[in-house]
Amino acid sequence: MGRGKLKMEMIEEEKSRILTMKKRKKGLIKKLHQLTTLCDVPACMIFHDPTTNSTSVWLEEDPDQVRSLIEAYKAKKNDPSGGVREYLLSNFFDQRQRQAEEELEKLRKNNVEGMFPTWDDHLNFMDEAQLRELAATVRGKAENHNQQRRRERKHCGEGGGASSKAAMADREALIGARSQSRRNGAKAPWSSAITH
Template identity: 35%
Template sequence: MGRGRLSMELIQKEKARKTTFVKRKNGLMKKVDEFSTLCGVDVCLIIYGPNFDGQRPTKPETWPQDTDQVRRIIQKYHNTTSDRPPRIYDIEKYYRDRVKKVEGEISKVHKEKEKLKPKITYPTWDTSFNDLREDQLIMFAGILDSKIVSCNQRINMLKQNPKGKAIMVESKDNVDENVFATLYLASSNPSSYLNFMPNKGKFITIFHSSF
């Protein structure tokens, strides 16, 4: 059976705390020795033991145990850091840098989302329109306006009652079928977006209501 997960809080029982301290200290000393030997770097470890059983604080333990080597490593550290100017870092600068970093990450995410969006393009003109007369273009513009109005009405009704059912109602106003036929045949591709032949020359309006 595996060892249970250790809770990261102070061990209340002194005996158990002392046992854990000795085990962890020896393990840490071993790791420092291996790190220094394998990587060829200067490492200094100073451990102040706790005050067990009301005794006087013990002397600190160091690695390396040679005091001169400890002083040499500490002095080397001070000499290295003293050449650099002290870094002044207040709370305001910290939050300013954090905000700047977060904004940069948000901007990066937005750019990535834009790259993933499919590139959709819609035609703005068709060469068949060049052969239409002025009155045909005016009629065509009126048809488009009517369809836009119908679409807006449908959208508004769907927003108000998204669970309703659609009903088709034919308007009473007749439209010149010859104009529709001309527009329909003028398209080089009858199955394209110009294919909008009406139902017997009448507009069809979509109403939306619930039952």
């Protein structure tokens, strides 16, 4: 059976708080010792105990190294080129948000490319004559579609009767409202009512 989740708030009972502080301090010193030994990283820890109003330093046996680390930190902090960079919790969340947004953008792009591919690999294996024939076919289909749309508009505009004119006006109003809502970034609730 594992330990329960620890609440990150100050421990109210003073005895428990002091005991926890001593245990955690020992744990920090152990971790810092491991870091300096395993990774050959110079480090020190300054710890102020508010209960006894005392300050303790880890690396007590080498105060010169502690002093040199503090001086190096101060020199870099005062350096305008930004030698020391503070990494706060807000920086962490900003970085995570940027990563999530980049990942989302990548997924959106892949989704759009999957739904609407812009290139067919079969085109790579066609010779010039086949590509010209394909282009002519596509142009012809586009022209036929445009002619059909012009005939529909002409039919609705002339002698199509009052009801077909009203239907065309309603359709154009819906299409206009739909395109306006898309420009504003919202999907029109009546967009499914538009028939093609």
